[in-house]
Amino acid sequence: MMTPHSKEQVLLRAEHVCLDYDGYHVLQDINFSIRNIVRPGVEQGQVVSLLGRSGMGKTQLFRLLAGLQKPTSGTIRIENDKEVKAGDMGVVFQHYYLFEWKTIYQSLMMAALQNPALRGNEQDAIARWAGAFDITESLQKYPQQLSGGQRQRASIIQQLLKGSNYLLMDEPFSGLDVCVLDKVVDMLLQVSVSNELKTLIIVSHDIETCVAISDTVYILGKTAEGEGATIKGEIDLIGRDLAWNTDIRRHPAFRDTLEEIKAGL
Numbered sequence: 001m002m003t004p005h006s007k008e009q010v011l012l013r014a015e016h017v018c019l020d021y022d023g024y025h026v027l028q029d030i031n032f033s034i035r036n037i038v039r040p041g042v043e044q045g046q047v048v049s050l051l052g053r054s055g056m057g058k059t060q061l062f063r064l065l066a067g068l069q070k071p072t073s074g075t076i077r078i079e080n081d082k083e084v085k086a087g088d089m090g091v092v093f094q095h096y097y098l099f100e101w102k103t104i105y106q107s108l109m110m111a112a113l114q115n116p117a118l119r120g121n122e123q124d125a126i127a128r129w130a131g132a133f134d135i136t137e138s139l140q141k142y143p144q145q146l147s148g149g150q151r152q153r154a155s156i157i158q159q160l161l162k163g164s165n166y167l168l169m170d171e172p173f174s175g176l177d178v179c180v181l182d183k184v185v186d187m188l189l190q191v192s193v194s195n196e197l198k199t200l201i202i203v204s205h206d207i208e209t210c211v212a213i214s215d216t217v218y219i220l221g222k223t224a225e226g227e228g229a230t231i232k233g234e235i236d237l238i239g240r241d242l243a244w245n246t247d248i249r250r251h252p253a254f255r256d257t258l259e260e261i262k263a264g265l
């Protein structure tokens with residue numbers, strides 16, 4: 001039975017987004033929107049994945065969504081219908097962007113100080129997130145002294161502390177061993193329910209983890225040779241009863257959905 005919910009205001013809308021390099025189409029007519037999911041009695045954020053094969057333009061789309069680059073044509077709008085610009089979203093890059101010359105604590109403090117809602121409580125907020133995601137012991141270390149998984153979690157916390165409702169991540173699951181992967185997935189699910197408007201956008205080629213964590217999956221791919229990549233498919237995991245379900249991997253529909261996506265990529 002489908003979990004009761006409704007989809008309310010638009011939180012992000014990509015309309016006719018195209019990206020060309022010297023006449024070569026990388027992305028073509030990308031259209032999708034993310035709406036606020038409202039569930040009775042539950043604070044429920046949004047988790048959306050954009051899945052695509054290697055070379056399909058995921059990193060390019062990520063840069064456009066982050067406002068780091070303008071599309072050749074088309075628009076990406078976020079809350080209040082304004083065009084996205086750099087700094088609007090918390091952005092977690094694939095190669096963990098931390099300041100090498102600062103301790104993790106110092107980097108996190110810099111981020112926390114940018115968030116007016118934390119004023120005076122920065123230290124507590126850092127301690128809380130670090131505890132929740134198991135990096136308390138790493139706080140006084142420098143990034144090069146951390147493992148890939150620890151750096152990954154630190155850079156996610158860094159963006160969370162800035163307080164944006166949007167968290168955009170490029171391949172957040174790559175290079176993590178299974179235990180750390182489970183931790184990062186748990187952490188992101190906790191984040192997604194921390195605020196009604198929290199919106200996680202994950203750009204990845206990891207089908208299984210994306211299906212396990214998302215409410216909606218978009219498939220980025222080409223529909224014809226010589227054309228740019230576009231959104232070829234949308235999978236509504238709520239409709240399949242595969243969202244917000246901790247036991248999801250055991251659900252027979254989970255495996256079927258993975259096969260369907262694999263065939264469609």
Ligand SMILES: Nc1ncnc2c1ncn2[C@@H]1O[C@H](COP(=O)(O)OP(=O)(O)OP(=O)(O)O)[C@@H](O)[C@H]1O
Pocket residue numbers: 021026052053054055056057058059060061205
């Ligand atoms: N500056 C550029 N000039 C010309 N073409 C580019 C430029 N940057 C990227 N491309 C092309 O855009 C396409 C998409 O690249 P992109 O890095 O976004 O793929 P991806 O899906 O992220 O791949 P991967 O998963 O392997 O990282 C590629 O064909 C690439 O050659």
